[in-house]
Amino acid sequence: MKKPLDLENIAKTIRKIILTISYESKVGHIGSSFSIVEILVILYFSFLRINPRKPKWHDRDRFILSKGHAAPALYATLALRGFFPQRNLSKYCKDKGLLEEHPKHTVLGIEISTGSLGHGISIGAGMAISAKLRKKNFRVVVLMSDAECDEGETWESALFASHHHLQNLIVLLDYNKVQAFGSIEEVLQLEPLTSKWRAFGWNVLEVDGHSMPKLLSTIKKTAASANKPSIIICHTVRGKGVTFMEHTIDWHYLNPKKEQYYAALEEID
Amino acid sequence: MRNAFVQSLGILAKRDKKLILLTGDLGYTVFEDFKSKFPKQFLNVGVAEANMMGVACGFALTGFTPIVYSIATFVTMRGFEQIRNDICLHYANVKIIGTGGGLSYGHAGATHHSLEDIAIMRSLPNIIIVCPSDRNQVKAAFVEILKHKGPVYFRLGKKGEPDIYTPTSPFTIGKGIILKRGADLTLIATGNMVYNGLQAARILSQKGVDTGIIDMHTVKPLDEDVIIKVAKATKAIFTLEEHSIVGGLGTAVSEVLSEKGKEKIYFKRLGINDTFIETVGNQEYLRHIYGLSIETIVRRILKDFTKYA
Numbered sequence: 001m002k003k004p005l006d007l008e009n010i011a012k013t014i015r016k017i018i019l020t021i022s023y024e025s026k027v028g029h030i031g032s033s034f035s036i037v038e039i040l041v042i043l044y045f046s047f048l049r050i051n052p053r054k055p056k057w058h059d060r061d062r063f064i065l066s067k068g069h070a071a072p073a074l075y076a077t078l079a080l081r082g083f084f085p086q087r088n089l090s091k092y093c094k095d096k097g098l099l100e101e102h103p104k105h106t107v108l109g110i111e112i113s114t115g116s117l118g119h120g121i122s123i124g125a126g127m128a129i130s131a132k133l134r135k136k137n138f139r140v141v142v143l144m145s146d147a148e149c150d151e152g153e154t155w156e157s158a159l160f161a162s163h164h165h166l167q168n169l170i171v172l173l174d175y176n177k178v179q180a181f182g183s184i185e186e187v188l189q190l191e192p193l194t195s196k197w198r199a200f201g202w203n204v205l206e207v208d209g210h211s212m213p214k215l216l217s218t219i220k221k222t223a224a225s226a227n228k229p230s231i232i233i234c235h236t237v238r239g240k241g242v243t244f245m246e247h248t249i250d251w252h253y254l255n256p257k258k259e260q261y262y263a264a265l266e267e268i269d
Numbered sequence: 270m271r272n273a274f275v276q277s278l279g280i281l282a283k284r285d286k287k288l289i290l291l292t293g294d295l296g297y298t299v300f301e302d303f304k305s306k307f308p309k310q311f312l313n314v315g316v317a318e319a320n321m322m323g324v325a326c327g328f329a330l331t332g333f334t335p336i337v338y339s340i341a342t343f344v345t346m347r348g349f350e351q352i353r354n355d356i357c358l359h360y361a362n363v364k365i366i367g368t369g370g371g372l373s374y375g376h377a378g379a380t381h382h383s384l385e386d387i388a389i390m391r392s393l394p395n396i397i398i399v400c401p402s403d404r405n406q407v408k409a410a411f412v413e414i415l416k417h418k419g420p421v422y423f424r425l426g427k428k429g430e431p432d433i434y435t436p437t438s439p440f441t442i443g444k445g446i447i448l449k450r451g452a453d454l455t456l457i458a459t460g461n462m463v464y465n466g467l468q469a470a471r472i473l474s475q476k477g478v479d480t481g482i483i484d485m486h487t488v489k490p491l492d493e494d495v496i497i498k499v500a501k502a503t504k505a506i507f508t509l510e511e512h513s514i515v516g517g518l519g520t521a522v523s524e525v526l527s528e529k530g531k532e533k534i535y536f537k538r539l540g541i542n543d544t545f546i547e548t549v550g551n552q553e554y555l556r557h558i559y560g561l562s563i564e565t566i567v568r569r570i571l572k573d574f575t576k577y578a
Contacts, residue, residue, distance in 0.1 A: 062331075105359055111330070113358055116350060122320045123355055126327020126335075133289075133309065134332070153351075156320035163315075 007212050010080060011041050015241045015268045017076035017089060023261045025093035027101055031239040031251030032145065033073035035176040035209070039143060039234055040077040042215040043172075048141065052082035055108045059138050062127050064112045066120020067145035067174060068102040074110070075099050083109030118151025120144050121171060125161045128169040128229075143172045147179035149190050155200070161229040162201030169229040170222050171202075174209065176238040180252050194233055202231045209234030242267050270426045270461075271368055273404035275299055277411045278336065282307050287332060288415075291325055293318050293339035293347075295368070318343050322351030322363075329361035334415065340374070341367030341383035341424060345390055356420050357395040364414055365390075365422045370400065371461055371511025372541075372559075373427035375551040383424075384541050387459075388516025390422045391489050397442060398489040400424040400460030403433045406486060409440035417442060426461035427552075433464055433484070445492040447499070449474075451481030454505035454535075454570070454577065457496065459485045459518045462509045462561065469566040476567075478574060488518050496525045505535035505577035507570060511561060514540040535577035539569060 018033045044050070048061045065074050072092065079086045084107070091097040099107065102115030112123055124142040131138050148154050161169050175193070177184045184190055197204045203225035207218040215234070222230035238252075239245030242264040256264060282288045282303070290307075292300065294316045304311045314321040318339060325335040337344060344367045345352070356363045367386055374381035390398050399414060399421060401407045407425065414421045433448075445457070449470050458466035463484045473480040481503060483495060500506060506526065508519035519538030526536055541559055548558050556562040560569050 112326075113354065116354055118319075119323055119351060119355055122323020122351070123327045123330075125320075126324035126329075127331050128327070129312075129324070130328045130331040130333055136331075140327075153317075153319040153323065156315075156317035157323065160314060160317065160320055160324065 005045055007041050007045060010045060011037050011212070012268055013080060014041065014073060014076040016265060017079070018072040019256070019261065019264055019268070021072055021075070021089050021092040023256055024090070026255050027093045028251070028253040028255055029069045029072060029101070030256070031178070031245055031248070032067065032070045032176075034240045034242070034245065035236040035238050036067075036070050036073050036143060036174050037240070038210045038212050038215060039172055039174065040073055042212050042219065043141060044077050044081045046216050047219055049138070052109065055083060059136060061138050062111050062124070062140045064120045064124050064140070064142045065103055065114055066142050066148060067117070068114030071099070071101060071103045074103055078109040081109075117145070117148045118153040120148070121157035121161065122153055124169055124171070125157050125164070125166055128161070128166040129164050131168055132166070139168050139170060141170045141172065143174065146173060146175045146177065146184055146190060149193070150188050158197070158200040158202065165227040166229045167225050167227055170219065171229065171231040173231055173233050174236050175233050176236045178238040178247065178249050178252070180249070182249060197231050201228060203228040204231055204233065206233045206235065209236035210240055270401060270404055270407045270430055271299060271428050273407040274366065274411060274425055275303060277408045279303055279306065281411070281415060282310050285334070286310070288334050288336065289328060291321055291335050291337045293321050293343060295339050318347035319351050322348035323355050325363045326351070326355035326359060326361045329356075329363050330359065334362050334364070336364045336366060338366045338368065340381060341370045341386045342381060345383075345386040345422065349389060352420075353393055357393045360395050360419050362418050363420055365420070366425060367422065368425045369427050370424040371426070372546070372552045372555045373461070375555050376549065379545045382546050384513040385516065386424065387488055387510070387512050387518065388520070391516065391521065396420045396422055396489065397487065398422045398424070399442065399487050401486055402460055402463035402484055403430050405432060405434040405436050405438060406440060408436070409434075409438065410442075410486065413440055413442050424460055430461055431464050433467065440486070443487045443490045443492055445495040446484040446486070447495065448482045448484055449480070451479045451503060453479040453503065454507060455481040455483060455499050455503040456507050456509050457483045457485050457518065457522055458509035459488055460511065462511050465556070465561065465563050465566055466509045468563045469570065472563070472567050473570060476571070478571070480570075485518060485522075488521055491521050491525065493525045493529065496522055497529055500526060500530045500534050505537070508538045508540070509566065510540045511556075512540050513543060514538040515543050535573070537573060539566060
């Protein structure tokens with residue numbers, strides 16, 4: 001029998017990779033990356049029907065990281081899942097490097113280039129309706145940030161997906177309640193968030209976005225949604241895993257100093 | 270042009286089931302027949318152009334050929350960043366159809382006058398821009414742009430444009446058509462200005478100014494060879510477009526002439542000067558006021574005659 005994967009350990013490794021490649025390249029977005037680690041682990045190691053050996057397989061599930069600025073988390077996950085060698089991670093944001101600050105579709109395993117907010121659900125909805133019309137079984141999963149709810153396109157796509165009953169579309173909303181320049185509450189209030197999405201005709205679920213068992217059982221529940229797209233509001237913590245990075249806006253852009261880097265590594269371990 | 274587009278869309282949609290029309294809630298009295306014949310290939314996305322472009326990208330990346338339709342201003346401007354990031358960056362096989370190019374929606378006012386669409390589309394990598402000049406060219410060009418597997422902006426007029434071509438006239442993307450040669454000057458026109466340019470060239474020639482005209486239906490990639498060739502055989506080049514003189518065909522031709530053309534040639538852009546239209550009127554009236562009717566084109570060219578003859 002295959003040994004079950006140690007998901008907690010994978011999550012730890014991903015956090016260490018995020019921290020290290022960000023530290024080495026002096027590029028930010030650590031906080032936004034840390035808040036989605038468990039979500040990505042569950043998607044890539046337990047949920048998505050994908051094959052790293054056949055990344056362009058026609059019937060694969062499609063995943064779109066709409067919050068493109070959390071690319072370090074996606075790169076680390078894709079490397080650990082075998083889409084590309086882990087040594088490529090050291091070329092993150094370097095001159096003549098391989099990986100940019102935001103995801104690019106030319107990297108194996110990445111469907112869509114993102115970085116500008118609010119595009120993910122529209123593209124995902126296009127893929128999902130295309131799958132329905134062609135009677136394909138693949139699912140489309142979009143991971144978005146809470147601040148993407150500021151974008152008008154998000155709500156255009158929310159109307160579209162529910163009107164067309166795209167039950168094969170699953171959106172995960174990383175609700176860490178902090179955006180680039182302040183808290184959601186200060187900048188542009190989103191509450192009541194669940195009732196907004198429900199009013200737009202979505203199947204709305206909520207979960208602790210750092211509990212992997214709960215994430216998995218919640219995402220599996222979306223299969224029961226007969227004729228609505230699903231959104232899972234994932235309650236998360238910006239900077240999760242390193243105490244001095246948690247809940248603060250600083251680690252949207254900041255990069256750790258040497259002492260901070262080692263202190264953070266130690267805490268993750 | 271619009272009806273010709275809808276006709277050829279019907280013929281091609283029958284052959285290719287992966288062709289799907291997305292409209293931003295436009296096409297009343299235009300698409301009813303198409304919708305009833307091909308209900309599975311018609312999708313009214315609603316008045317949400319940004320979303321429509323993203324949806325089109327999703328369709329294209331999963332095997333469909335989306336044809337995205339709206340008024341030229343809305344289809345190019347409301348979802349510009351989506352066209353850039355979702356469609357052009359991914360080289361998604363999406364055909365963007367802008368109807369009512371230029372001043373087609375005369376009375377509707379400045380919000381509906383499409384005078385910057387070519388300029389902004391031209392700034393994007395990976396896109397082809399085709400502005401057909403009559404219904405026959407619409408049909409010929411549409412077949413060709415579907416053969417091309419990548420982003421295209423197809424700029425239509427509205428309706429009732431006079432014929433220039435026959436149904437069998439050849440069409441090649443990126444190859445300008447020399448309709449008439451002229452030793453004194455050559456007009457390079459695009460889209461719904463080709464007819465007026467052709468008539469103006471005939472009148473000017475009758476008046477003793479030997480005037481040629483090129484139909485530059487493809488603004489991107491531009492047929493540089495024909496421009497360089499014609500620049501050697503003529504004393505002046507005038508560009509002609511129902512579009513702002515900023516950034517459109519005129520700018521594109523000037524780039525070629527200034528970098529690759531011969532040293533001395535008189536050059537002028539005829540189009541709408543850098544302004545919004547402040548007069549109320551239909552397309553014909555506005556063309557007259559803003560210097561794009563046959564008569565006013567002739568007058569503007571003659572006014573400069575002593576400078577280049």
